Amino acid sequence: MSDLSKNKIKWIRSLHQKKIREEEGLYCVEGEKMVLEAIAYAGDSIQLILHTTEFKFSHPSADSCCVSEKELAQISTLKTPNKAFAILRKKEISDFSEQNKLTLALDGVQDPGNMGTILRIADWFGISTIVCSKNTVECHNPKVVQASMGAIFRVQIAYVDLAQWLKKQSVPIYGALLSGESIYAKQELKNGILLLGNEGNGISEDILPFITHPIAIPRIGQAESLNVSVAAGILVSEFIRRTNS
Template identity: 45%
Template sequence: MIVKSQIKLIRSLHQKKYRNQLGLFFVEGRKTINELLTSRFELNSLYETEEGLIGSKDIRPEIISQDELKKISALTTPSGCLAVFKIPEVQSINSDNWIVALDEIRDPGNLGTIIRLCDWFGVTDLVCSANTVDCYNPKTVQASMGSLARVNVGYTDLSQFLANSDLPVYGAFMEGHSVYKSDLPEKAVLVMGNEANGISPEIESLISDKIAIPQFGKQSTESLNVATASAILLSEIRRR
């Protein structure tokens, strides 16, 4: 049984300000919880509707009912388990690799997918502008599918970060040079812009190379989703 104070605490974690105040966030789903349990993330509490859903003999979950789980879940159909973790300290950035930087990404699903892409393509550091959506948003955590355990996500003044970086800065633009014809280095920063407005003028002024994904279809087609564009660009970067 889960007590009212625990329900109140976990429900408060649906909001960013309480996640920041308490230094906690919650995760749902067996795969994602198990991924985080074997990472640097520290477990605060674990709830299951039946014993044995999470594969760890050292952890004793609290067994709760399906109705109780619905009270704290962010999902329409809860998956049977929910865990609360402490938000870790951001680690130092590895400048010997490609770094992805996000300029005002607002959709939590896009951010979660980009975190997964960074994990897939071996990008260990994701630098976000201060007004990019929170990586501990429940929808972001869900979309990241456990990759949050392996990607160092930090928030900062992006213009200051780029101005102080010694790496070349590549930005994704509709009018940029074709990525398939670009001479890409072994390490650099790749900047991806806001879903509606692209890269902001302030950040654009700090970009050394504008790259684009050339369009082969009808010209009336809208621009690519930022997560889709990130996948194509990271694939081409690694192909080189």
């Protein structure tokens, strides 16, 4: 019933490698819900939809192919593959300067789960752009894509030489630092860039000088740090609360 050749399976599986994704300019999305979100929000990027007979969808132009549960399991990165799998073309991001809104900048965030969760935070709060240093985890990593819960289709992500990029910005650059000023006490919060660093090491030495406003979440207890995605959520929430009222 299926026209999924061994070679095609091999090619799809190769897309689970970053190097191949970069060469091909493609990435994968898995599961019923995510593929439906892809159809709704990134329909024109879809190259191929692979699905079991149970998956109901409509797409005017994308190629699709009915596969067995077994074939789906062969191409999937999930423990429990779920009905659908899609291959999408990455979007090129050329112009991402938006001086009137809050922009997130990530300096070396490594964990795919954290990255996906940060995309989801941006999506929730209507932040349209995330600018990442080149050593930040790739946003098309399967774990990032899945953890983003569809935010990957709605938030634009750019990978840049962060120092070079920050140098050119004229808006306030708020950096999350343990030694920063309390976000609660800070008199004024304006839209600009909110910069978050690596899970273990924080913001790197060469990026620190670009911070115009070091900020922190006050610590009352004894934890050494907060998870970077939780810190992102708290800081973004406080910016939104203050700049929208």
